[in-house]
Every structure is written in structure tokens, then in C-alpha cells.
Amino acid sequence: MRLSRFFFVNILSIPLLLGCSNNSLTYSSDISSQDDISSINSSEKEEVEYNLIFTELCIGSAASNRAVEIYNLSDIDIDLDDYYIEIYRNYGLSGQEPSEIIDLNGLIKGHDTFVVAYDKANEEILAKADQIDENFLTDGSFPMTLSYKHEQILDHIGVVGYSYDIASHADMVRKLEFFFPRETFEFYDWVRYPNNTYSNLGNINCLDNATLYAGPKLSLEDFTKPYVNESGDGGGGLLEVDLLYTIDGDTSKFDFGNTLSAYGISGSNSLRYYGINTPELAHNGNPEDPYGSEARDYTNSLLYQAKHYLVQSVVNYSLFETYGRVLGYLWLSFVDNPNPEDYMLINHNIILNGYSNPAHVSRTGICDDMLYQGISYVEYLFDANNYAKMLKIHIHEGE
Numbered sequence: 001m002r003l004s005r006f007f008f009v010n011i012l013s014i015p016l017l018l019g020c021s022n023n024s025l026t027y028s029s030d031i032s033s034q035d036d037i038s039s040i041n042s043s044e045k046e047e048v049e050y051n052l053i054f055t056e057l058c059i060g061s062a063a064s065n066r067a068v069e070i071y072n073l074s075d076i077d078i079d080l081d082d083y084y085i086e087i088y089r090n091y092g093l094s095g096q097e098p099s100e101i102i103d104l105n106g107l108i109k110g111h112d113t114f115v116v117a118y119d120k121a122n123e124e125i126l127a128k129a130d131q132i133d134e135n136f137l138t139d140g141s142f143p144m145t146l147s148y149k150h151e152q153i154l155d156h157i158g159v160v161g162y163s164y165d166i167a168s169h170a171d172m173v174r175k176l177e178f179f180f181p182r183e184t185f186e187f188y189d190w191v192r193y194p195n196n197t198y199s200n201l202g203n204i205n206c207l208d209n210a211t212l213y214a215g216p217k218l219s220l221e222d223f224t225k226p227y228v229n230e231s232g233d234g235g236g237g238l239l240e241v242d243l244l245y246t247i248d249g250d251t252s253k254f255d256f257g258n259t260l261s262a263y264g265i266s267g268s269n270s271l272r273y274y275g276i277n278t279p280e281l282a283h284n285g286n287p288e289d290p291y292g293s294e295a296r297d298y299t300n301s302l303l304y305q306a307k308h309y310l311v312q313s314v315v316n317y318s319l320f321e322t323y324g325r326v327l328g329y330l331w332l333s334f335v336d337n338p339n340p341e342d343y344m345l346i347n348h349n350i351i352l353n354g355y356s357n358p359a360h361v362s363r364t365g366i367c368d369d370m371l372y373q374g375i376s377y378v379e380y381l382f383d384a385n386n387y388a389k390m391l392k393i394h395i396h397e398g399e
Contacts, residue, residue: 059140064120080104140168215348216372218340234313249278249295277359295355306332315369352384354394
């Protein structure tokens with residue numbers, strides 16, 4: 001049965017699935033069943049064994065710049081002599097045996113981090129390291145496990161037996177709401193910071209889910225950027241436009257005025273929303289895709305409520321897409337005299353509500369040029385998609 005639920009038109013009404021306070025970390029069993037979580041309070045195993053988790057994996061643009069961070073959930077210091085990081089460079093396809101093993105040593109204090117770095121990493125990473133190891137061989141796609149006495153798996157990054165681009169040329173940080181051990185790896189627990197971000201190592205620093213759900217926000221600085229850069233590509237600047245009419249879930253017609261006429265953008269133009277691709281409506285004899293009408297109606301409901309529209313060009317990217325339509329991010333405000341933070345990114349909201357996957361975008365490279373609170377716009381799209389997939393809403397129903 002199709003579901004047609006509209007979420008988060010009012011950003012302030014976003015439900016917090018998981019919460020954390022300054023003094024304690026908590027989680028809700030509504031998100032992950034107890035069968036999916038290694039119980040910290042298991043009566044069959046020593047409690048201390050399950051108090052360590054992975055909280056960060058950093059892989060820089062230079063292959064040697066690698067580090068992984070472990071966190072101690074407990075109040076007590078833990079001797080790491082019986083703990084190991086196991087890396088599966090063959091993805092665990094050959095007998096499920098690790099190809100490299102990092103024998104942890106030293107002490108991790110209660111509620112503190114422990115950073116392991118590759119011995120050929122740069123000085124910035126090595127300065128943050130509690131342990132330096134020559135066996136830290138990974139490109140960000142190899143599964144890793146944190147084990148106790150090589151017998152009990154405490155936590156995972158990736159899935160043994162499978163290859164994923166987990167943290168290739170990125171800094172993967174665990175969200176605070178998910179500071180508990182898992183029996184299986186969940187992408188939704190993590191968010192990616194841009195390439196060569198080392199500032200998170202050795203401290204617990206990540207945006208909470210409420211901020212990620214709300215999506216990127218504009219600042220006064222964004223209004224000072226050029227719409228077109230010196231190369232004729234996007235400069236990340238903003239242009240206020242007027243809505244003429246709607247088309248489908250990811251394309252609308254706007255009046256762009258004459259400000260950009262020198263670049264072939266003036267008057268009536270179709271805007272194709274960057275980074276998304278909603279289901280198609282019936283056209284040219286082709287039937288409608290599932291949720292095509294629902295996606296159109298959802299987009300229209302936002303457009304008709306909005307009072308101001310801003311188009312933002314994509315930094316260092318073409319102003320147009322393949323079919324000659326203007327390509328960019330679309331920001332909406334629902335108040336008469338908006339401040340920068342009053343605008344909502346509709347590209348993000350459409351994905352959050354399960355009407356599109358991220359499309360024609362990569363989590364590395366160009367996306368690092370447009371950031372909000374240290375995280376790329378594109379990463380916000382992927383995080384929103386993980387949320388919608390987790391809830392199995394709309395296009396993700398039945399996945």
C-alpha cells in the first residue's frame with residue numbers, strides 16, 4: 001500500500017528520534033531493535049568488554065594519512081592489552097580472516113578517546129595519536145572490527161565480506177546519538193566530514209540529528225558570493241527569483257530577471273534541483289513512476305506556501321544541466337522578511353521525506369566546496385536519504 005505522508009514542512013516540528021544530554025548518552029529502542037544491539041549489560045560477558053566503540057575513521061587525500069578513534073563509554077579506565085583492531089583488506093572473502101591486526105596497548109581513560117594512527121601519517125595526525133602502528137593498512141573501504149581477545153566482536157566499521165566506500169578520502173564521525181555498540185554496521189550512525197578534516201580526532205565533536213535533519217542553513221556570507229565565478233561556472237552565490245509555475249518533483253519554472261543575462265540566464269527558465277531525481281510523471285507515452293504524482297504534489301505544497309525563493313549556484317559546477325535547464329539549489333522562506341537562517345533547502349527536504357535518492361552527486365571532491373557547520377551540502381543529502389530509508393517512507397517502501 002502506498003503511503004503519502006508529508007514530513008517536516010515546519011522544520012521546528014522535526015521529531016528527535018534519539019537524544020543525548022551533556023552528562024549521559026542515551027538511545028531509543030524504537031530505532032534499533034534489541035536484537036541488533038550488543039547489550040552492554042549482558043550477564044554472560046564482562047561488562048567492561050562492551051564499553052569500547054569506534055567513533056571516527058579518518059582517511060586523507062594522501063593515502064598514508066589514516067587514523068581511527070575509539071571511545072570508552074564507561075567511567076573506568078580500561079587496559080587495552082586484550083583488545084585488537086582487525087582489518088579485512090580482502091573484505092573478509094577468504095575464510096573471514098583479517099589481513100592485518102593492530103594489537104592495542106596502553107590505557108584508555110573513562111569517557112575518553114584513544115587514537116590509533118598509521119606510522120606514515122602526517123605530523124598533524126601523529127600529534128593526536130595515542131598509538132602509532134605500521135599495520136594500519138586501509139583505503140577507507142576495508143571492513144574493520146574491534147575485538148576482545150580475538151573472540152568477541154565489540155564494534156564494526158563496514159561489513160566483513162562486503163566492500164563499501166565507508167570513508168575513502170573523508171573523515172567519518174559517529175553521531176552522538178549512536179554511542180553504543182552494534183552487532184552490525186549501520187551507515188545511519190555516521191556522518192562524513194570533508195577530506196583532510198583532522199580537527200575531530202581526539203575529541204567528541206559531531207552535529208546532532210536535529211541539526212542534520214534541518215539541513216544546511218544560509219549565512220550572510222553566502223549573500224556576498226558571486227553567482228558565477230571567473231571561469232563561468234557556479235560561484236555559490238544566490239539570486240532571488242519569482243515562481244512562475246510548477247512542473248514535477250524536481251523541476252519548476254522561475255523568472256530569473258535580467259541580472260544574469262550575460263550568462264544566458266534571463267526571464268523564464270526551468271530550474272532543475274541539483275542532487276535529486278524524483279520519480280517521473282507520465283510523459284512521451286511512458287507510464288508514471290511510482291510516487292511520481294506524490295513527489296510533484298509534495299514539492300508543489302512547499303512552493304505554494306513559500307514567500308521567497310533563492311536559487312544558489314553550485315560552486316565550480318556548470319550553471320546548466322544536460323538539457324539546458326538551470327541547475328542549482330533552491331532555498332525557500334515561509335516568512336515575509338526572512339533572515340538568512342529562515343531559508344530551507346528544498347533539495348534536502350525532498351530527500352528527507354523519501355521522494356528522491358541523492359542523484360548525480362558524489363560525497364567527495366566538488367561537494368567539499370559548499371559546507372554548513374563543517375559538513376558538505378551533499379553529505380546532508382546522503383544523511384537525509386539514510387533517514388528516509390530507515391523509515392522506509394515513500395520510494396523506500398519495501399526496501
